Amino acid sequence: MTKHPPVRSLILAAGFATRMKGIDTPKGLINIDGGSRMDRMLADFNAIPLVGKTAVIANSKSFPYYKNWLKFPNASRGQNKIKLLNNGVSNKDDKKGAIGDLIHALDILGWWNQDLLVMPCDTLYRGTLATFIDFYQMTLSRPGLATIVYEHPKELIAGRLGCVEIEGNKITRFTEKPEAPFSSLAIAPFYFYPQQVLNLLKQYVNEGGDKDAPSSIISWLLDRKLPVYAYKTKPSFDLGYPADINTARLYLQLETRLIS
Numbered sequence: 001m002t003k004h005p006p007v008r009s010l011i012l013a014a015g016f017a018t019r020m021k022g023i024d025t026p027k028g029l030i031n032i033d034g035g036s037r038m039d040r041m042l043a044d045f046n047a048i049p050l051v052g053k054t055a056v057i058a059n060s061k062s063f064p065y066y067k068n069w070l071k072f073p074n075a076s077r078g079q080n081k082i083k084l085l086n087n088g089v090s091n092k093d094d095k096k097g098a099i100g101d102l103i104h105a106l107d108i109l110g111w112w113n114q115d116l117l118v119m120p121c122d123t124l125y126r127g128t129l130a131t132f133i134d135f136y137q138m139t140l141s142r143p144g145l146a147t148i149v150y151e152h153p154k155e156l157i158a159g160r161l162g163c164v165e166i167e168g169n170k171i172t173r174f175t176e177k178p179e180a181p182f183s184s185l186a187i188a189p190f191y192f193y194p195q196q197v198l199n200l201l202k203q204y205v206n207e208g209g210d211k212d213a214p215s216s217i218i219s220w221l222l223d224r225k226l227p228v229y230a231y232k233t234k235p236s237f238d239l240g241y242p243a244d245i246n247t248a249r250l251y252l253q254l255e256t257r258l259i260s
Contacts, residue, residue: 028121
């Protein structure tokens with residue numbers, strides 16, 4: 001069996017959460033189910049041998065919150081593997097966008113030469129990341145971007161989530177936040193970038209690609225007949241608005257009761 005090198009991971013935490021009115025805590029640090037999204041992700045990473053170094057990129061406003069959070073040691077996070085970056089942006093009007101932050105982080109870290117797992121700080125996922133990593137390893141015979149998809153009511157996709165069609169384990173059609181979704185499959189913004197696709201990011205931006213939504217590169221890749229893989233899993237929760245936090249908490253409480 002081929003031995004794969006450790007996978008590096010990057011958590012995007014540089015958004016300004018303009019829809020979270022009245023909540024100052026960065027979305028990645030909001031307590032949902034006994035811990036924050038960041039705690040959950042890093043604990044997952046630390047439990048997966050294939051995941052090596054992890055970086056978190058924040059903006060200048062949220063950076064102090066994350067820096068303070070990292071001051072408190074937590075063995076489950078794999079504290080010694082985490083690097084915190086500041087993108088230097090203090091105003092939402094100057095934001096780099098998710099793709100811009102990804103490129104900025106790669107330039108600082110020099111991580112262009114190895115596969116990368118990219119994740120949001122504000123999406124509640126269920127299950128474990130280990131199964132997504134297993135799926136990614138199965139695609140390496142023909143490297144391509146890999147992402148997570150899940151079944152979701154069309155009315156909840158409309159204007160809010162990326163929508164896809166798939167054949168087998170490949171995405172064949174994608175639209176970012178369509179007003180009239182063409183399927184009930186939504187994207188959760190978790191991505192595996194093989195090195196070959198990472199090295200296309202600057203070309204994508206130079207050709208006018210949208211830097212704000214991380215999923216926007218999917219259409220660009222499909223137009224070039226490059227594979228984009230879809231791992232289908234349980235629904236995720238986009239924590240975009242204050243009401244989403246309460247909905248996620250209630251859902252998890254109900255799920256826990258049903259399991260027990």
